[in-house]
Structures are given as C-alpha cells and as structure tokens.
Amino acid sequence: MSTKKTQLQKETERLSHVQSLLLQVQGKCACYSTADNANLNWKKGSTFSEMLKVTMDVELNYQNFGAFIRGKAYYDHRIVNGDGVSDTPAYYQQIGNPFGSVVGNELEPNQSDGRSADIMDAFIWGDWYINDMPLNVRLGRQVINWGEGIFFANGINSINPVDVNALLAPGSEVKDALIPLGSLYGSIGLTNSLTLEAFYMLEWKETELPACGTFFSPSDLVGPGCYNGFVPYGMELHAAPEPAVFSAPADWVTLPRVGDSEPDKGGEFGIALRYFADSIQTEFSFYYMNLHSRLPVISGHYANVDEFVAFFNSNPVLNPGGATLPNGMSLTDLRTTLVGATGNPLATAFLLPFGDYYLDYVEDIPLIGASFNTTFDFGLPGGATAVSGEISLRKDQPFALEDGDSLAGAVGLPALTCYDAPVPYDCYSKFEPGDQNVGYYETDYYQAEIAFIHFFDQILGASRWTAILDIAGSYTDLPAKDKALLNSSYNATLNFPNLPPVDQTIPGVVPIPYEDFLNGLALSIPNSAGSPEKNAYPTSGAWGYKMRFTGEYNNVFAGVNLKPTVSFSHDVYGYSASPVSNFLQNRKALGLSLEAIWLNDYSVQASYTSFYGNEPYNQLADKDYYSVSASASF
Secondary structure (H helix, E strand, O other), X not given: OHHHHHHHHHHHOOOOOHHHHHHHOOXXXXXXXXXXXXXXXXXXXXXXXXXXXXXXXXXXXXXXXXXXXXXXXXXXHHHHHOOOOOOOOOOOOOOXXXXXXXXXXXXXXXXXXXXXXXXXXXXXEEEEEEOOEEEEEEEEEEOOOOOOOOOOOOOOOOOOOEEHHHHHOOOOOHHHHEOOEEEEEEEEEOOOOEEEEEEEEOOOOOOEOOOOOOOOOOOOOOOOOOOOEEOHHHXXXXXXXXXXXXXXXXXXXXXXXXOOEOOOOOOOEEEEEEEEEOOOOEEEEEEEEEEOOOOOEEEXXXXXXXXXXXXXXXXXXXXXXXXXXXXXOOHHHHHHHHHHHHOOOOHHHHHHHHOEXXXXXXXXXXXXXXXXXXXXXXXXXXXXXXXXEEEEEEEEEEEEEOHHHHHHHHOOOOOHHHOOOOOOOOHHHOOOOOOEEOOEEEEEEEEEEEEEEEEEEEEOOEEEEEEEEEEEEEEEOOOOOOOOXXXXXXXXXXXXXXXXXXXXXXXXXXXXXXXXXXXXXXXXXXXXXOOOOOOOOOOOEEEEEEEEEEEEEEEEEOOEEEEEEEEEEEEEXXXXXXXXXOOEOOOEEEEEEEEEEEOOOEEEEEEEEEEEOOOOOOOOOOOOEEEEEEEEOO
C-alpha cells in the first residue's frame, strides 16, 4: 500500500480542484442585483484572466533539523488594467445611504485583486527519537493534510482554508490553493503500527473567495472588494420597482454592511490516531478536531430605532407633515406607526439603513471522523486498486438560513425563524432594537466518501492511464419545515415554500394573507417567481461522484511527453445546504486538457471546462471557459 500511496500522491499533486471549489461558491440568489457583476463585467468570448505567476521554494537541512519557505507572486494584466471589465449598463450608479456614505462600489474588480506577493509556507522542523519512538515536530506557517478525501470539500481535510482564486488560475496546482497557517504540529510513532498526531492552530484565516466583479465571483456581497451594502431587488436604478407595491429611492432602503465577525486566533486543535493492520495491509485512522468556520454565513442586527427616529423627525421628504416620533419606541410600535400611516406593509423597509449585516464566521465546530486506505484486487488489468474512504460528523455545523426569510424578519414581515415568538412568526415581538439577527441554524452534518485509484499500464498507446473515481454522500439533520428553511446554492425569491400559515396577517394594517402579499410583491421583482419557489432547496440526503482519467504518452516527439486528462463530475441526488453546498441535483461538469512536458521542467497546457445541468439553478451553467498556460521550473 505504501507504494500505491506514494504513486497516488505524485499523480494527484497537479490535480485541480477547480470544479469542486467552484461548485462550493455559487451565488445564492439570482433575483438580486447583488449577484450579477460576474456576468455583467465580461463579454462572451473575452479573456477574464491574463496572469503571470512566480513561485519559489527554499529548503534548508542540517542533521535532523530543517526549514522550508515558499513564496508566491502574481500579476493579472486583465484585472489590473481593467481592459473591458466595465462593460456594464450605463444606468448602474453608486448608491448612498441617508447619511451620505457610499454603499455601492464600482462594478469592476479592484486593481489590488490582480496582483499580490506573499510568503506562503514558512516553518521549521525537527526529527528525534524518544525511547526509540520517532518524533517529528513542525512549527510555523504550514499545511496539514488529514483524511482520505480527494475531490470533495467539507470532509476531514478541512484544517487549512482554500484560496479559490489560486485554483482558478490557468496551470494551477493544489499546493497553490491551500493557505498555510501558523500552527504547531507533532507526530510520534508509539509502536511500529500505531502513530499519534496532533496540531494546534496559532492563527485563523477564512477561505478566500473570488473577488467581486471577477468572472467566478459568487456574489456581490461576499469576497474582496464587494459592496458595503445590500441593495434589494435591482433598486440601484434609484427607483422603486413598482410604486403600487413600494415607492422609495434605493438609498433609503439599503442595508449597510459592517465589519466581519471573525473567530479568536486560538482554540483550533486536532488529534489523530493511525493504526496499520499488517495482516490485511490496511491503515485505519481516527480523528477529533475543533475548528472555526472558514466559510461565512450572513447575520446582522435589527434597526436602531432611535437613530431612525432622529432621521425621520428631521427629514421633510419622508415626513412631510412634520410629525415627531418619540425616542424609545419598540420595533412593534414603530412598525404599527409606519404601516398605519402609509397603509403599506413594506414601509418598515425604511428601517434597513439603520440595521446592518455582516459576514459571520462561527467558532468551535467539533469534527469527529474515521478513515481507511488499502488495496484490493478487482481483477482489473494492472493489478490491485488503491481504495480509501472516510466518514465524518460535524457537530452543530452552522447552515445559512434562507436569506429572504431573514430579510423578512428584519423588516417585520412574518418569518419562519421566529415561529416561537410571542406573536408566532413575528420577529418584532421577540427582539429589541439593535438585537442580533442570527443568519444561521446549527445542526449535525455527516459526510462519507470512498475513492478508487487504478493504474492501467500499456493501453491505448500510453505507458499508463490513471483512473480515479471518488463517490461522496452527505446527510444533514434539517430542521422541521415549519421552523426554519435553509439556504442552498441557489434560492430564487422571497416567495419560498413552507410559508407561515396562510391566515397569518401582517400586524398593523388591513389583514393581508402573507402568501397573497408575496405573490403580489413578486410581480415587481425581476426574475422572481409569481408563486412559491419549490425547487433547489436543501434536502437531508445528497450524493454525487467525480471521475478523472489521465494518460501518460512518453517521448511522443523530440523528447516531449503528452498527458491528456478527462474529468467529469455529477451531483446525482439532493441539494446541500449553504455554505457546505457540495451537491446541487443533476449539476454536471466536464473538463478536458492536454499537457505537453519537455525534460520534466517545461510544460504547456490547454484545457476546456464546461458546466451544465439543472439550469437555471446551476449558476455556473454559463461559465464555460478555455485556458492556456505555460510553465518552467528550475
């Protein structure tokens, strides 16, 4: 097995996880203008990345000690120079909130998103023997790889965050994308067959999503260079979508973004016990970790009523009659006043600029897991097949609530998440001004994965073909449908299934059945459903598979080796809840590439990637792309 494992590591060193990570970061809602810059900025057939990248490794060894440093620098001409990245409608404007600060940013990526120079790995290590037991210790910025997962994220190998931008670069390698973190790691061989490993993280960092306005940006709200405010329903036009439904300029109903809620730099640790059963040539491993989330959910705060009152009392446009509202009003009282005065159940949207939202990275998520790796002879040409698998449980994994439901609660409309409020489904009867509007639901998440790797020698004219099949499934302990609705990789409208009871009315106005109200509202929202959207919401179970075939054709001409690769992924069943989002039923991706290698130091690669299946919910379906890269190592 050790030989097989070494070969597998060499074969997979250059395997790109682009498809897997792209499927992870799809946007949440196509109806909002805050999820469209990645489409608006790029013309069909134009290039979206023209990158030059340099990576340098330095390794020092002395007796049983050593040090390793790796640095990376890149320059993306397309992003930095902005050639063509502003192909957006002329009516897009910067948005200001009532206090005059800018809410919207320019739609194109920032120049800083196209260039960077960083020290990646930087650690020292030492090897010793303690009572004949081998001990290895590493200290510094490093990557720690645990588990047997290959292509699927959110399994055991979740210790280090991922730089998704690095994975998207032509010619990318896995080592370019895993972000090293400062940590202390140790491994000791207790016996010839039993090994103990442990780590403690000295710093925390989030997964780096594509910058806003870049081709693969999942949202205009999450990622570097994004808006610092949420503009609902295309209101960047500075006009209400339908005055009969709600008449207000966008800058009066924009929800501002405030600083992210990040975990403390500490408290992340893990321990692993590995046992090699010599009689069956199989390694078994058991893991326990406590990790902080690398992917965000969106939380916020309810409006500061006193700030709104001060603005209202001094604003003749919003308050033409010169009425004076008192300080100290509750959310319920203010809603009754606003809705009663206007007769419009959406009048509470004026409170949005006085609340906020932020990216919330939840702390202390326990992970328990087990894995194995072995070989098994299935009778295929080429000998035994490497087989590996893992299963993991994340206790109290945070999943994003349906964003429309959270927004409804923020403006005092019935929301499933407030089913237990004094007035059922009425968040204003449960929370005070300025209280936190938690945007996630914590529940248990299970994921299992099994992978097969086989080497076919001397077939189809190649010296070798490497075949990899990776199958994964997940189970989420979803909340009851009448208590909460979770977000998937795609949600289309506020008008979601499992609404509060149809006889639920909006307090303070003439009774309006909530579903009827939403059906009317939907008519004014671009790309929204006129009836409840029932597809693409999370399911408890989901599974899919990924395959990759890589050939090796040696000395095809003038010492040049060719490596064709075909990869395919298919989400067979189910929808994963966000931000895990591994599966979106019937979503598929096909990748084709050909790499020419000369003297093992120079290479040129051309590739094509196609995303398709389950449109329109598969938001990568219009993101097919070609790439060409050249590299030299010395």
